[in-house]
Amino acid sequence: MTMHEHDPDTIMAFLEGSLDAARAAAVEEHMETCSECSEELRLQQVALEVLRDTPRVYLSAAESAHLHRTLHGRLGVATAPVPAPQKRRWAWRGTALGAAAVMLIAVLLVAPRLVLIGASDREAEDAALSNSAQTAELDVPAEPEAYDLREGLRAEAGDTLGSSPATVAAGEITDGDEEAHQTWDLSKAGLEELLAVVIDAGGRPAEVQERLAALGFPKNVVDTTSEATATDTTEASAAGSHPCVDVGLSELPDTVSAFVVTGGTTDEGEVVVIAYVPENVDEAVLLSHLVESCTIAMRVP
């Protein structure tokens, strides 16, 4: 092959894997004899590896609040109650999803086959779910108050069924041989409340389960996704389905460094997911796809 000295386009395309097999083979052959190009390739690979391993950076909650207050003042915007969320979005770069050795990511999948109440207004439901899953920003109280999930949902169902049935869904959860029927609110508020439960439990999965069980959810609900594997995540993502659903579960960690709560629409129906990120997981990049799609995420305080 003829390759111009330090041909950036070819080297970049080779690194991206976008060359066809014949051209890629030609480049490899050329690299064996051209020290300049092979050195250029090496430098590009070093840089890419470093850049891909670089986590995103975020404003702290205090910095964000300060920024909002300052801009309100300087722009003369009437001051709205700016939340001081404990949440931070948590993301990893998505370039290493193919990592073979994947540590665990435990997922609580609530109501894998939800049946919507008031399904006549499907568009409104989808809009509400989409809003919950993609744009919701959790304004989590600093110290979440204990929340009676059942009472809260019952109350909200009473309010919303009359006006906006889209915000309330009925879920079916399999609990061993028994089937427990549960309602779940997939609106932003509902997800916030779920997140509050998780926060209140200190992000400890066992305690979260316990609390959810106390609120009426089956204890083994966490096991509902045990058949999923990490590989499924990549495949599901590639297939275009909702990546939040297919994250694998092998065992629950004792402590977690972050978690994700989201709701969304899948081929299976509507789902609510809590994903736990164990501490010290180098392969946390696996979560990047999840978090990219699920905008509600935070570190455990």
Place this chain on the structure above:
Amino acid sequence: MTQRAAADLALIERYLGGDVMAFDELMHAHEDRVFGICLRMLRDRDAALDATQDTFLAVFRKVDRYRAQAAFSTWLYRVAINACYDHLRRRRRQRSESLPENLDSADPKSGDAFTAAELRPDIEVALQAVSSEFRAAVVLVDLEGLALETAADLLGIPVGTVKSRVFRGRRQLAEYLGNLRPPSQHPRDE
């Protein structure tokens, strides 16, 4: 138009209509990314916060002129990059006034950016060794994951130029990192 772009447009309309919450929602949607760009460009967290503030200030002051010919985010990130360039220019001026002439602020060893991290430079330190134009391209494409076309639109340069800057920026970054490693880990003879 993407879902995000449509949502941004709706928020802008609400903000212009006097909805204060729309202002905050719009900021929440973009502030982390703007801050991320600024921090990668400037490294210094306080400076990045200042640049983030300058960015939103400039954008919101002119948001009534936004005509949605490009995505709001593209406009916003372009302003952020320009705010960073302004900060870098000011920093360079301040250093040239306060430092001896033989110390080049572009040399990371000459500034405070290269202190504790000397033995194990992190990406933020290394990025400062990359010239600002190349750094902007690397930050947008490799760190923020923007498409080459978006980055080109944002930077106001052809796609080919973006590719070239990314390529050269990566090379500078790798060379910088390589030069700091012990010779045994650095096969290149220089």
